[in-house]
Amino acid sequence: xxxxxxxxxxxxxxxxxxxxxxxxxxxxxxxxxxxxxxxxxxxxxxxxxxxxxxxxxx
Numbered sequence: 001x002x003x004x005x006x007x008x009x010x011x012x013x014x015x016x017x018x019x020x021x022x023x024x025x026x027x028x029x030x031x032x033x034x035x036x037x038x039x040x041x042x043x044x045x046x047x048x049x050x051x052x053x054x055x056x057x058x
Contacts, residue, residue, distance in 0.1 A: 002037075004038075006040065007019070008041050009040055010022065010038050013042055
């Protein structure tokens with residue numbers, strides 16, 4: 001199973017209530033062996049892919 005979460009912002013650009021919830025869900029599903037990615041907009045012009053607590057954030 002693969003899960004893609006997408007929202008307008010995500011860490012490290014912002015880390016508010018929705019971003020914290022997405023992070024917690026992505027971290028939990030990744031711990032259960034589910035391939036999890038987060039896709040968001042960013043203020044920086046370059047592509048920024050990071051592995052955070054078992055999930056990939058782009």
